[in-house]
Every structure is written in C-alpha cells, then in structure tokens.
C-alpha cells in the first residue's frame with residue numbers, strides 16, 4: 001500500500017473514531033438533560049394541579065380545579081387528570097371515559113402516602129387497553145389533614161417518543177457536523193499525505209536515476225524537517241558517488257594507458273623470439289612462449305576493453321564513419337569463431353535477409369560490436385544454435401544474434417549493460433570467463449552511432465540481442 005493511501009486511511013480512521021466517541025458523549029448528555037427536564041415539567045404540572053385543588057377545597061367550589069384539569073388534558077402527553085374531594089366524597093376524571101376504571105383502580109390501591117402533601121415518585125401501571133401510564137399524584141392538605149387527591153397520568157410511550165424527538169434533533173445535527181468534519185478530515189489527510197509523499201517520490205525517482213547511472217540527479221526538496229534532511233543526505237551521497245566515479249574513471253584511463261606501453265614491448269619481444277631472430281627455440285621454449293603469447297593477447301584485449309569503456313564514459317568515442325562491407329566483415333568474424341562453435345557443439349550460421357545491405361559506420365567499432373555479441377552468444381550456448389542475422393528495417397541497419405543458450409532472467413536485462421556486471425551462474429555450472437565489459441562497449445559504441453541495443457531473453461530460453469544502427473551515423 002502506498003504511503004499516501006496508508007496515511008489518508010489511518011488519518012480518516014482516527015477522525016471517524018474521534019467523531020463517534022464525541023457523538024456518543026454529546027448524545028448521552030443531551031438525552032439525560034431532556035429526561036430531567038421532562039421529569040421537572042411533570043412534577044410542575046402535578047404540583048400546579050394540587051394547588052388548584054387546594055384552592056377549590058378552600059373555596060368549597062370545584063370550578064378552579066376542573067378548569068385546570070381541562071387545560072391539562074389538552075397536553076398530548078397527558079392521558080388523564082383526576083381529582084377526589086374527600087369531604088364531599090366526589091371524584092372527577094377527565095376524560096370521563098376512564099372514570100370507572102380509574103376510580104376502581106384508585107379504591108383498590110389508594111396511594112400509600114395519601115397523607116403526604118408533596119408529590120413523590122411516579123407510579124407506573126397499565127390501563128385495560130394496554131396503554132402504559134406514568135402516574136403522578138399529590139394530596140392537597142387543609143389544616144394538616146389530607147382533604148383530597150389529584151392524579152395526572154402521562155402516556156409512557158408518548159413521553160418516550162417526545163424524548164426521542166428531542167434527542168433526534170441532536171442526532172441529525174451531529175450527523176451533519178460529522179459528515180462535514182469527515183469530508184474536511186479527508187481533504188486534510190489527502191493534502192497532508194501528498195505533502196509528505198511528494199518529496200519522498202522525488203527522492204525515489206532520484207534513486208532510480210542514480211541506479212541507471214545518471215549521477216547528476218540531485219533532488220530539489222527544500223524543507224526544514226526530516227524529509228528535507230533525507231533529501232540533503234541523498235544529494236551529498238550522489239555528489240560523493242559522482243566524485244568516486246570520476247576518480248575511478250581517471251584511474252582506469254591512467255592505468256590502462258600505463259599498462260598498454262609495457263604490454264606493447266612484451267608483444268614485440270614475443271614476436272621477435274617466435275620469429276627465431278634471437279636464435280632457434282627448443283620445443284619446450286616454443287610451448288611456453290605460446291602460452292605467454294596467448295596470455296598477453298588476453299591481457300591486451302582486456303586492457304583495450306577497459307580503455308574503450310573509459311572513453312565511452314568520458315563521452316570521448318568519436319566514430320570515423322566510412323562505408324562498411326557489412327557481410328564481408330561479419331562473415332570473417334563468423335568464420336573465425338567456427339572452430340570454437342564446433343568444439344562446443346554449436347551450429348553457427350550467418351543469415352543475410354536483404355540482397356544488398358549498406359551501412360556507413362566506424363568499421364573498427366562495428367567489428368567490436370559484432371565480435372562482443374558473437375562471442376557472448378557462443379560463450380553462453382553449448383550444443384545448440386547461434387544465428388547472426390543481417391537485415392534492414394525502416395531505413396536502419398539491423399544486426400541480430402540469436403542463440404539457444406542459457407538465456408537471461410529479465411531482472412538482469414538492464415544491469416548486464418553496466419560496467420563489470422555479470423550474471424552469477426548457478427553453482428556447478430561451468431563459469432565462462434569474462435570481465436563484464438563486452439555489453440557496456442556494445443551499448444556505448446552503438447549509441448555513439450545514434451543507434452540502440454535491445455534484448456529479448458528468458459532464463460533457459462536463449463537470447464536475442466538486436467542492434468539497430470542508422471545507415472548514416474547521426475552523431476558525426
């Protein structure tokens with residue numbers, strides 16, 4: 001998962017969690033407040049009714065309490081209001097439909113504290129129609145004696161619905177605020193994620209460039225935080241790498257040049273001895289001299305490769321273009337390698353796909369390209385086939401080597417063109433000799449002509465190297 005996605009998700013998760021917790025507390029707080037307010041209002045209503053009843057008892061006139069009862073039962077939460085006058089023995093229930101039921105009920109279970117004048121805890125019970133009632137009662141007193149009883153029945157379901165209605169306003173408000181906070185949180189987390197991920201992406205791109213050999217790839221991240229520190233460290237590392245690379249290049253160029261001169265002298269001495277100019281050689285001497293000659297040849301080839309690589313890196317390769325008899329040169333090289341091919345059980349073929357193939361290029365470099373590809377194809381193939389194919393396509397010259405050898409895992413495709421890179425061969429398999437410079441040279445010389453090299457290969461499936469050269473070099 002990408003850093004930005006991970007960051008956005010965890011940030012949004014934190015926002016949602018915080019919102020849920022705060023919603024819970026706000027909702028519960030609001031619910032408890034409304035519950036208390038509703039209870040206070042019920043208490044207020046029963047004590048007002050008790051007051052009206054007391055007034056009526058004092059005046060021996062029930063009109064005041066009856067009027068009050070009429071207004072109270074208009075409240076949709078109130079199911080009934082009842083009043084009993086103990087001195088006259090009258091009972092009034094509003095609405096009258098509940099008269100009998102409530103009277104019987106009241107006589108059965110007179111409130112336990114009918115002697116008390118204040119309102120106590122509400123009583124809950126069910127009416128015969130199943131309606132659950134929360135009943136408040138109070139006993140108005142005259143001269144210390146209970147003179148009557150008032151009762152107010154509230155519908156429990158209506159009370160709960162009212163409470164739910166009040167709190168649902170909060171729920172709605174909270175959800176709207178929650179959605180707004182969530183959207184804002186998401187934007188903030190996306191912005192933050194981008195803010196953090198963008199410089200890291202730049203550094204990662206820089207790393208890829210450095211990996212592909214572009215040592216001028218400094219990243220521009222000017223931040224005072226840890227990411228800024230990382231970018232600065234990365235840049236100083238790239239600068240150091242570049243310095244090291246230049247030192248290595250200078251060293252290689254210097255050493256190869258210094259080695260070349262004595263090697264040249266050794267070669268001349270060998271030729272002199274082999275020609276017998278210093279007197280006749282014994283059989284053993286000739287044998288040793290041949291070994292020295294071969295080793296000197298290998299060493300000279302290696303030093304020449306190093307020199308060419310150093311020149312390529314210093315961009316000092318300048319092709320000397322001239323018309324190349326492509327077929328003749330490639331055939332000569334193929335013929336040169338035929339004995340080695342036979343020895344390895346390889347059928348080596350040269351295929352010409354166009355009747356006349358023309359190319360203007362540096363002959364020595366063209367031969368070096370062909371030689372390196374051909375020697376690789378043979379080196380990594382045994383008991384199979386190697387084809388060198390010459391053709392033309394879209395006005396370009398194409399040189400292709402196809403082999404049925406060990407093949408190359410795609411993860412190495414880019415790397416094998418780097419200096420000294422060789423694919424590690426599995427233990428037990430014969431390790432072909434080489435210094436890992438051949439393909440660097442092929443690529444460098446091809447590009448110096450304005451061409452390109454392509455590779456198609458899978459492990460165990462053989463390899464195809466395809467060099468495309470413009471018929472006239474572009475960089476003359």
Ligand SMILES: Nc1ncnc2c1ncn2[C@@H]1O[C@H](COP(=O)(O)OP(=O)(O)OP(=O)(O)O)[C@@H](O)[C@H]1O
Pocket residue numbers: 305372376377380403405406407408416421422423424433434435436437438439440463
């Ligand atoms: N035709 C091929 N089949 C399989 N592997 C190959 C082939 N050509 C190149 N390679 C792989 O690429 C690596 C680099 O090749 P390159 O020619 O640069 O070096 P080398 O052949 O090992 O040494 P040098 O060419 O300097 O003598 C080889 O070591 C080998 O692992």
Ligand SMILES: [Mg+2]
Pocket residue numbers: 372375376434437438439
């Ligand atoms: Mg090679």
